[in-house]
Amino acid sequence: MSLNEDVLLQVVEQDDKQRYSLSEDGRRISANYGHSIPVDLGLEPLAPPEFLFHGTATRFLEAIRAEGLVPS
Numbered sequence: 001m002s003l004n005e006d007v008l009l010q011v012v013e014q015d016d017k018q019r020y021s022l023s024e025d026g027r028r029i030s031a032n033y034g035h036s037i038p039v040d041l042g043l044e045p046l047a048p049p050e051f052l053f054h055g056t057a058t059r060f061l062e063a064i065r066a067e068g069l070v071p072s
Helices: 005-014 058-067
Strands: 020-022 029-031
Touching (some): 005 020
Antiparallel strands (some): 020 029
């Protein structure tokens, strides 16, 4: 089966678990959930520092300050 835009739209729209979503312009697809395989990096849990930093484009700053970080 060949993958084209129609097939991709069908997969996204008909997936019973709604695993995927398309960007507003329809040019990107993303997973709605995390990875389905367990990952163990072998790291010990640590308390977070007092201040954490998040890198982002300045055009998103106002929304992040108003709503916090939200899944897209």
